[in-house]
Amino acid sequence: MNRFESQHTEWKESWRDDLLRGVESGVESGVESGVESGVESGVESGAESPMTSQILGFFAGESLSKAQIARNLGKAKPSRYLNDLMAKLLLADQVEFTLPDKPNSRLQKYRLTEKGRRMIDEG
Numbered sequence: 001m002n003r004f005e006s007q008h009t010e011w012k013e014s015w016r017d018d019l020l021r022g023v024e025s026g027v028e029s030g031v032e033s034g035v036e037s038g039v040e041s042g043v044e045s046g047a048e049s050p051m052t053s054q055i056l057g058f059f060a061g062e063s064l065s066k067a068q069i070a071r072n073l074g075k076a077k078p079s080r081y082l083n084d085l086m087a088k089l090l091l092a093d094q095v096e097f098t099l100p101d102k103p104n105s106r107l108q109k110y111r112l113t114e115k116g117r118r119m120i121d122e123g
Contacts, residue, residue, distance in 0.1 A: 052085065056094065056112065056120050063098050063109040086110065094119060 051073075058064060058072050066078040066086060073082070089095045094116035098109040112120070 049085075052089065053120075055085070055089070056116055059095070059110070059112040059116070063111040065109045069110075089116070 054073070055069055058069060064072075066082065069086075070076070070078045070082055075082070086095070089110075090097070092115070093113050095110045096113050097103060098111055099105050099107065102108065
C-alpha cells in the first residue's frame, strides 16, 4: 500500500467512526423519531434505492460535485437526503472523492469506483 492509499484508508476509517458516533449520539439523545423512518431508513436501504442507481448513472465517465448531482436530480441544491446518500456511497466504496485529502473542499467532486461501475453494469 502506497502513502496515498494509507492516508486515504486512515481518513476513511476516521470519517466512518465520526459518522457512526454521530448516529449513535442522535439515538442516545432521543432524536430518533417518526421523521427517522422517512429519511434515515431510506438512506439505510440506499444501495437498493432507485435514486442510488440514478445517481450512479450520472457518473458516465466524469466527476461530479454534489451541486451538479442535485441539479441532475432536478433540485436547486443538495438536500440532507442527498448528503446522507453520498456518505453511504462513499462508505460502500461505490464512489470516491477526487480530492481525498480535502473532504470539505469547495472544489470536491465524486467519481465512480470499480465497485460502482460493476453495480451500474449489473443494474
